[in-house]
Amino acid sequence: MSFLKFISKNRLTVTFVLLGLLIFLFVILPLAKMIFASDAGILWETILDPEVRGAIGLTLYAALISTLVGFLLGIPLAYLLARHNFPGKRLIEGLIDVPIVVPHTAAGIALLFVFGKRFFLGQTFETVGITFVDSLAGVIIAMIFVSIPFLIDSAKEGFKKVDVRLEKVARTLGASPWQAFFRISFPLAWRSILAGNIMMWARGISEFGAVIILAYHPMIAPVLVYERFETYGLDYARPIAVLLILVSVIVFIILRAIAYRGDK
Amino acid sequence: MIEVNDLSVDLGEFVLKNITLTVNEGEYFIILGPTGAGKTVLLESIAGLYPIKSGKIWLRGKEVTGVEPEKRKISIVYQDHVLFPHLSVKKNIVFGLKMNKTTADEQNNKINWVAELLGISNLLHRRPDTLSGGEKQKVALARAIVTQPELLLVDEPLSALDPETREKVQHELRQLHRTLGITILHVTHDFEEAIALGNRIAVIGEGRLMQVGTPEEIFRHPNSEFVARFAMTRNIFHGKAERKSSGDTIFRVDGAEFIIAKEADGTYHASIRPEEILISTEPIRSSARNCFPGTITHILDKGSTLYVTVNIPPELSCMVTRHSFEEIGLHEGKKVYVTFKASSVHLFD
Numbered sequence: 001m002s003f004l005k006f007i008s009k010n011r012l013t014v015t016f017v018l019l020g021l022l023i024f025l026f027v028i029l030p031l032a033k034m035i036f037a038s039d040a041g042i043l044w045e046t047i048l049d050p051e052v053r054g055a056i057g058l059t060l061y062a063a064l065i066s067t068l069v070g071f072l073l074g075i076p077l078a079y080l081l082a083r084h085n086f087p088g089k090r091l092i093e094g095l096i097d098v099p100i101v102v103p104h105t106a107a108g109i110a111l112l113f114v115f116g117k118r119f120f121l122g123q124t125f126e127t128v129g130i131t132f133v134d135s136l137a138g139v140i141i142a143m144i145f146v147s148i149p150f151l152i153d154s155a156k157e158g159f160k161k162v163d164v165r166l167e168k169v170a171r172t173l174g175a176s177p178w179q180a181f182f183r184i185s186f187p188l189a190w191r192s193i194l195a196g197n198i199m200m201w202a203r204g205i206s207e208f209g210a211v212i213i214l215a216y217h218p219m220i221a222p223v224l225v226y227e228r229f230e231t232y233g234l235d236y237a238r239p240i241a242v243l244l245i246l247v248s249v250i251v252f253i254i255l256r257a258i259a260y261r262g263d264k
Numbered sequence: 265m266i267e268v269n270d271l272s273v274d275l276g277e278f279v280l281k282n283i284t285l286t287v288n289e290g291e292y293f294i295i296l297g298p299t300g301a302g303k304t305v306l307l308e309s310i311a312g313l314y315p316i317k318s319g320k321i322w323l324r325g326k327e328v329t330g331v332e333p334e335k336r337k338i339s340i341v342y343q344d345h346v347l348f349p350h351l352s353v354k355k356n357i358v359f360g361l362k363m364n365k366t367t368a369d370e371q372n373n374k375i376n377w378v379a380e381l382l383g384i385s386n387l388l389h390r391r392p393d394t395l396s397g398g399e400k401q402k403v404a405l406a407r408a409i410v411t412q413p414e415l416l417l418v419d420e421p422l423s424a425l426d427p428e429t430r431e432k433v434q435h436e437l438r439q440l441h442r443t444l445g446i447t448i449l450h451v452t453h454d455f456e457e458a459i460a461l462g463n464r465i466a467v468i469g470e471g472r473l474m475q476v477g478t479p480e481e482i483f484r485h486p487n488s489e490f491v492a493r494f495a496m497t498r499n500i501f502h503g504k505a506e507r508k509s510s511g512d513t514i515f516r517v518d519g520a521e522f523i524i525a526k527e528a529d530g531t532y533h534a535s536i537r538p539e540e541i542l543i544s545t546e547p548i549r550s551s552a553r554n555c556f557p558g559t560i561t562h563i564l565d566k567g568s569t570l571y572v573t574v575n576i577p578p579e580l581s582c583m584v585t586r587h588s589f590e591e592i593g594l595h596e597g598k599k600v601y602v603t604f605k606a607s608s609v610h611l612f613d
Contacts, residue, residue: 163346165342165346166346166348166349168308168311168313168333168340169340169342169346169348169407170348170359170363171312171313171332171333171334172311172313172333172334172336172338172339172340172408172413173334173339173359173360173363173407173408173411174334174360174363174364174411175334175359175363176332176334179363183359184348187350188349188350
């Protein structure tokens with residue numbers, strides 16, 4: 001078959017491949033160029049910069065803590081939403097997703113209005129020594145706020161796919177509701193839960209807007225990139241950005257490989 | 265053994281109400297009803313898995329109405345098996361034993377016992393998704409009985425299986441019931457299945473319990489229009505099969521001798537589908553081996569089709585279209601001939 005004939009026979013596929021290629025390049029080109037155009041010497045120097053390493057470490061750590069908190073508080077809600085029908089359920093499902101659409105700087109300000117020093121929750125936590133302004137706790141709640149929808153949605157879909165009757169059978173065999181949950185529903189939804197955790201963690205790492213409003217310090221990597229860009233210019237901001245991209249991509253790839261291990 | 269008293273369950277679209285029944289110790293009890301009659305929900309209510317609106321349930325003299333399902337000692341086997349997909353066959357079976365805190369020794373003994381009983385010892389290390397329908401059914405049964413429940417609930421256990429496996433599993437269920445002496449409550453929409461397995465049958469429909477009795481009672485003396493319709497649109501007989509000197513195998517019932525296509529000897533049930541019986545005013549010469557004269561005793565009008573009962577005896581229900589009904593001019597009391605093939609007579613235990 002000639003090339004032209006092949007094209008005319010597969011017009012839809014060819015068109016879609018070209019369009020798909022376009023958007024793929026759009027995503028990959030800036031990332032690739034930034035990584036490959038950077039000078040190895042400068043990159044090494046950046047790695048040695050304790051402020052940079054501290055910021056990246058803090059980012060990964062804060063995102064991890066927020067994912068753990070999200071896991072503890074989000075999984076029960078995801079399970080409830082998957083298993084029960086109650087008035088207002090649709091509303092709750094909608095509201096949980098609101099952080100995805102709210103501009104993140106606005107989200108940061110909203111959080112400040114609840115967890116700020118002048119407000120009730122902020123004051124309550126202050127009595128036990130936790131403040132959310134310019135603190136690690138502030139970074140974490142900002143990350144939780146913007147990334148929790150990813151975990152809840154994914155876990156909810158996972159629980160929905162588990163046949164309710166599996167739990168029912170478990171109950172007749174002597175399992176309490178807790179045992180049925182931990183031995184049947186949770187392991188069966190685990191893949192979706194893990195995927196949700198990874199998404200939440202990744203989203204936490206990439207958060208900038210809400211964090212910068214609530215806690216400029218301690219400085220997470222996205223804020224550091226911004227600061228270097230503002231004070232010293234592009235050349236100083238780029239190596240940190242490259243490093244941040246590399247670390248996130250590597251960790252993301254490893255986690256996805258774990259999560260999808262054994263998939264056909 | 266188990267007593268259900270004035271049970272009502274809300275099914276959203278309709279209500280199952282005033283269900284009262286008693287199942288005796290060691291009985292094989294069938295709940296028979298059309299699809300969508302709420303049979304599965306009734307089982308789940310008895311197991312404590314579905315909230316009931318009102319009524320009471322007693323198990324061995326103790327009221328269990330508000331008791332959690334894990335404390336009732338009632339096992340359930342669903343139509344599509346519902347095995348735990350993330351656990352091996354062995355772990356599926358051992359699940360209930362672990363929940364009931366049995367020792368490792370005891371677990372092994374019981375697994376071996378149940379695996380041997382059901383002939384699934386070679387499947388223990390397989391994953392559920394690698395099993396055939398019949399194998400899954402056996403594993404589900406093993407998982408349900410290994411905890412030695414006081415009552416076993418089975419939900420349409422045969423309808424998801426192919427005809428050959430059906431027969432095997434049906435046999436398996438009867439064996440299980442005999443060897444263990446366990447009380448079984450089995451729901452089905454299949455009349456033949458009900459008659460083949462049940463010591464007693466409860467017919468439910470229109471959200472109510474219509475009749476309870478032995479298969480013979482239900483079939484011979486339906487107490488309501490609903491049960492009558494359910495029974496009358498099916499020809500089921502109890503009789504004897506034997507081989508004649510002519511070489512034919514016949515099924516003898518109420519003095520009539522039906523020629524059948526299968527070799528058999530002994531007491532059986534036989535069924536003939538009403539749509540496979542021809543009605544004519546003169547005897548028909550054809551390849552069909554069974555042709556009998558009789559009298560029309562009853563006509564049930566179902567719109568485009570009618571069920572005509574012809575007494576040979578026994579009484580045979582025949583389905584005819586309205587067109588042929590009017591063309592032949594059938595009416596009660598008319599003498600007619602019924603014709604059906606030997607292969608239309610289906611023999612079952």
